[in-house]
Amino acid sequence: MSYQNYVIAAYCVFAVVMLWDFIAPRLQVRQQLRAARLRATRAGRNTTNEFPLSRE
């Protein structure tokens, strides 16, 4: 009986799950940083919006 396919299948499952385990938190961190950046720029824009009125 060829065990090779089973061994390959098992190792593939391992690789896929580990890959997901590696990628998921990276995506989360990136998402959090992006959200923080958006919040910062939005806050920055809110404070600078008062100025345009002073232009003649």
Added chain:
Amino acid sequence: MIRDLRLLWRRRGDALQPALFALLVVVLFALALGGEAQALAKVAAAVLWLAVLLAGLLALDTLFRGDADDGSLEQWLLAPVPLSWLVLVRTFMHWATTALPLLVATPFLAELLHLPHEQLPVLLASLALGTPLLSLLGAVVAALTVGMRRSGILIALLALPLYVPILVFGAGSVAAAGQGLDPVGALLLLGAGLVLALVLAPLAAAAAIRIALD
């Protein structure tokens, strides 16, 4: 406790719902299995245990919901009595109203499934020990999810691992009896579990309520 009794009398229609659900489950199982007496008799005990367990799971939602909705749960935190004691009383009343009717209905349901008559006493004993255990562990799960709007499947997911030993020893005791083995061992384990749960489950549930209301 008196207030609980009064409330429960007013909601006595609710008390029959678990029993009704168990009946439905039994009917569905019988239909799905083909209704043949021999086949049903073999699985009768397990199906009955499942029917009781599932009915109890459905009823779990009502354990704290009434108190949570009308704000009395917060009052519990301020009561001079320990919170775990209040939880224990509430759980007992809930068990008395939801599980006792089930226990009463069991012989009738057992007949529907052609349960061998020798197995009925063991089944009732296992249910008598098991349903309070289910209620107590269910109380912990209900306390963890109290205040959640649509907890539905989450309650079932949380309760299932905790219910497994109870189901195994409960249904297993009847299976053991059916095989001619002594069911007392399993029943004793259920009993021991019940004693432990009577002390520990209210504590855990109280802690969960405190977390939820903090």
Added chain:
Amino acid sequence: MHPVVRWFHQLGSPPYFERFAARWAPIAYIAGLLVMAYGLYGALFVVPADYQQGDSFRILYIHVPSAWMSMAAFALMALYAAIALIWRIKLCEILAMACAPVGAAFTLITLATGSIWGKPMWGTWWDWDPRLTTELILLFLYLGVIGLYNAIDDRRNASRAAGLLAIVGVALLPVIHYSVTWWNSLHQGQTISLFGTSHMDPSMLPPLWAMVIGTHLWFVGSLLARARADNLRRESGKDWVARLAEPRA
């Protein structure tokens, strides 16, 4: 103050933890990867085929460490949760919740590899033997913790409720295992043991230990990475996060 104690206190500060985790997670990941690579290479190419199980026992080099990891992660999660509940340490709440997805992943690997190993061995993809059944219930416990954590809006209450569930789970896990073992013994005819003969030739062990160490290192890396993400999420309104996220000039 003793330097180690001071370091623990420092870790509790979210910005410090962010720097710590950002630095050490990749190191742990890489270390784990290297050790696992050595282990897997040994498992696949160096170790001779078992005379009873042929090549399929090579799957065990993934299955066994994953099984141990799945249980260790749960125990660690419960420990962190207990510390978090008793002493109300926010970092421990975060660490406890970070254990859950990693532990669940290892549990999934254990179940899948166990099933794949079982097919040529027992002829069936699944068997309700005590260990696999307990592992399946462990997966449900993990999913329950993750589900509960995600279902509650307030992060602190969520982690404490899910942590309580983890503690209840870890207390009940031996009971669950015992009950399933007992139930299995009732139904005679199931004399299949999970590992067949557990006599492993000494030459077969080094890759196994490598895999055990490797998965632990990887776990640490993943734990730190996920804790970092959760930390950022909880602190999302704060200044230090905004400063961190500023696009580099």
